[in-house]
Amino acid sequence: MQSRAAQRKxxxxxxxxxxxxxxxxxxxxxxxxxxxxxxxxxxxIGATLFTIDQPAPGSKGGLRNAIVGSLIMCGMGMAAALVIxxxxxxxxxxxxxxxxxxxxxxxxNDVLLSAPSILIGLFVYELLVAPFQGFSGYAGAVALAxxxxxIVVRTTEDILLLQPAALREAGMAxxxxxxxxxxxxxxxxxxTGLLTGGLLGFARISGETAPLxxxxxxxxxxxxxxxxxxxxxxxxxFQFALSAYDEWQNLAWAGALLIAVAVLVVNIIGRILARxxxxx
Amino acid sequence: xxxxFSTGTVTERQGAGETLFRFACAAAATLLMTALAGxxxxxxxxxxxAFRAFGPGFLFTATWNPVTEIYGAxxxxxxxxxxxxxxxxxALPLALGVAIFLVEFCPATLAPPVAVAIxxxxxxxxxxxxxxxxxxxxxxxxxxxxxxxxxxxxxxxxADAFFSGTPNGANIFTASLVLAVMILPYMAAVFRELFLTVxxxxxxxxxxxxxxxxxxxxxxxxxxxxxxxxxxxxxxxxRALGETMAVTFIIGNAHAMPRSLFDGGSTIASTIANEFTxxxxxxxxxxxVALGLILFLMTFAVLALARFLLQGSxx
Numbered sequence: 001m002q003s004r005a006a007q008r009k010x011x012x013x014x015x016x017x018x019x020x021x022x023x024x025x026x027x028x029x030x031x032x033x034x035x036x037x038x039x040x041x042x043x044x045i046g047a048t049l050f051t052i053d054q055p056a057p058g059s060k061g062g063l064r065n066a067i068v069g070s071l072i073m074c075g076m077g078m079a080a081a082l083v084i085x086x087x088x089x090x091x092x093x094x095x096x097x098x099x100x101x102x103x104x105x106x107x108x109n110d111v112l113l114s115a116p117s118i119l120i121g122l123f124v125y126e127l128l129v130a131p132f133q134g135f136s137g138y139a140g141a142v143a144l145a146x147x148x149x150x151i152v153v154r155t156t157e158d159i160l161l162l163q164p165a166a167l168r169e170a171g172m173a174x175x176x177x178x179x180x181x182x183x184x185x186x187x188x189x190x191x192t193g194l195l196t197g198g199l200l201g202f203a204r205i206s207g208e209t210a211p212l213x214x215x216x217x218x219x220x221x222x223x224x225x226x227x228x229x230x231x232x233x234x235x236x237x238f239q240f241a242l243s244a245y246d247e248w249q250n251l252a253w254a255g256a257l258l259i260a261v262a263v264l265v266v267n268i269i270g271r272i273l274a275r276x277x278x279x280x
Numbered sequence: 281x282x283x284x285f286s287t288g289t290v291t292e293r294q295g296a297g298e299t300l301f302r303f304a305c306a307a308a309a310t311l312l313m314t315a316l317a318g319x320x321x322x323x324x325x326x327x328x329x330a331f332r333a334f335g336p337g338f339l340f341t342a343t344w345n346p347v348t349e350i351y352g353a354x355x356x357x358x359x360x361x362x363x364x365x366x367x368x369x370x371a372l373p374l375a376l377g378v379a380i381f382l383v384e385f386c387p388a389t390l391a392p393p394v395a396v397a398i399x400x401x402x403x404x405x406x407x408x409x410x411x412x413x414x415x416x417x418x419x420x421x422x423x424x425x426x427x428x429x430x431x432x433x434x435x436x437x438x439a440d441a442f443f444s445g446t447p448n449g450a451n452i453f454t455a456s457l458v459l460a461v462m463i464l465p466y467m468a469a470v471f472r473e474l475f476l477t478v479x480x481x482x483x484x485x486x487x488x489x490x491x492x493x494x495x496x497x498x499x500x501x502x503x504x505x506x507x508x509x510x511x512x513x514x515x516x517x518x519r520a521l522g523e524t525m526a527v528t529f530i531i532g533n534a535h536a537m538p539r540s541l542f543d544g545g546s547t548i549a550s551t552i553a554n555e556f557t558x559x560x561x562x563x564x565x566x567x568x569v570a571l572g573l574i575l576f577l578m579t580f581a582v583l584a585l586a587r588f589l590l591q592g593s594x595x
Binding site: 207 | 295297298300301302304305306307308309311312313315316318319322323325326373374375376377378380381382384385386394396397398400401403404405406407408409410411412414415416461464465468492493494495497515518519521522523524525529549552553556557569572575576579580583584586587
């Protein structure tokens with residue numbers, strides 16, 4: 001009996017050790033990536049990164065045109081995603097509970113949530129770029145909106161379902177209709193959670209490269225007009241990282257660090273807000 | 281303002297608002313579904329010329345030649361499946377280990393920060409992983425692993441068949457490694473959430489009977505979420521199949537059927553990302569869109585299965 005107990009103890013010890021080792025390996029990889037990002041990107045972060053446009057090969061410059069383009073397209077895409085996503089999420093949580101249609105929409109939304117974003121890019125290319133003969137910031141924004149919407153739908157549904165039924169009943173008892181209760185009471189009570197969905201969506205699309213490659217295309221000049229091809233941070237980083245010029249590669253690392261930090265900060269804010277609204 | 285346009289009683293006006301709002305919500309949900317249908321339809325239409333020109337042979341030919349305008353999808357399809365498979369092979373045991381460690385063994389003060397760190401890292405854009413793969417992993421791999429192996433194997437041996445290739449580190453294997461590192465935090469985070477849904481009473485009951493932590497994990501935790509675990513694996517696989525940027529940087533972008541693990545290759549997503557804006561003709565573009573349709577069908581099947589298996593485990 002003694003040896004059996006010892007055996008079990010040994011097996012358990014090995015298992016615990018292996019799990020700990022797996023965690024150590026995972027963290028080591030992630031530390032290695034962050035270290036690379038910081039050590040190669042930090043030297044490029046400075047005022048000129050934000051104030052000067054991208055340079056010609058072999059000369060110094062910044063990423064102003066790409067940053068502006070990214071902000072414009074992410075902003076437009078996010079605005080559309082918030083409107084569509086909150087309405088659709090509200091439909092799922094308030095009008096379609098327990099219905100078959102609701103189940104189907106929820107299922108397909110979950111599939112869309114993890115669908116390869118490059119296919120969204122192809123779709124928007126076929127939808128907007130090919131028929132109108134031109135890459136544009138609008139097409140890029142639409143592609144980003146399609147990527148962000150499922151995230152907003154999901155968070156909206158989750159947060160609305162967390163709101164107590166008594167809240168709705170109290171509104172109804174005062175004579176308000178369903179829509180009025182949703183807009184004036186439920187949305188208001190859930191606003192932090194709704195904002196969280198927006199932030200998570202924003203964090204996701206600000207690093208997306210694939211859907212922009214053949215929608216907004218990229219632009220080596222400063223352009224704030226969305227009807228023209230538009231630069232974005234991820235596509236510029238992609239182009240610069242694969243180039244043979246040191247200056248471009250350094251800018252790519254600086255841009256990558258910028259995006260990673262932005263995504264982390266937005267995600268952390270979203271997380272804090274989520275905790276406040278009891279969204280897991 | 282409202283009174284200018286509205287007629288009728290308060291209840292009637294409110295009724296109109298009710299219908300309108302409900303309609304707007306349903307319309308938004310419908311629009312979302314239309315988007316998904318739109319993806320399939322647009323890919324099918326855009327890829328049609330390629331399917332018509334090459335027939336079913338499109339799936340089984342490995343020629344990809346813009347000069348002769350002959351295109352076959354076999355190379356990228358095999359590349360996609362192989363890279364995703366190898367990535368899963370590496371990421372799955374590590375992700376499981378991380379999740380079990382965090383749920384069962386990690387000191388209570390350490391678990392939350394590590395869990396949050398891993399979840400945050402899952403959100404880092406894939407382009408960052410791709411750059412790390414290209415500038416750090418590939419050179420290291422070429423120098424310390426690929427070159428020694430290439431020098432020590434005899435031409436024609438089985439090892440040569442597995443490990444031959446240009447020793448520059450940009451190949452199918454390193455692309456799979458980058459993919460693995462990328463889906464690892466994601467899968468670990470979802471596994472952890474899943475394990476946390478197993479009621480503490482059940483686990484504590486097993487501990488009370490004298491089970492060791494290994495026995496609790498093996499006979500209580502894992503069996504009670506087995507179905508959802510397969511769902512999580514499918515989610516990771518779906519992610520690996522469709523990942524674009526991390527792979528495009530490092531896979532070497534060769535269209536022929538890969539001859540070995542250390543040979544350059546391509547995936548469907550990397551081929552589209554690399555060539556679409558530079559497509560040389562109608563047939564070239566159509567073939568790329570047709571590749572997109574194949575990728576969509578592959579990921580849709582995997583993700584639909586994942587969601588089906590995961591139903592009920594959430595919330």
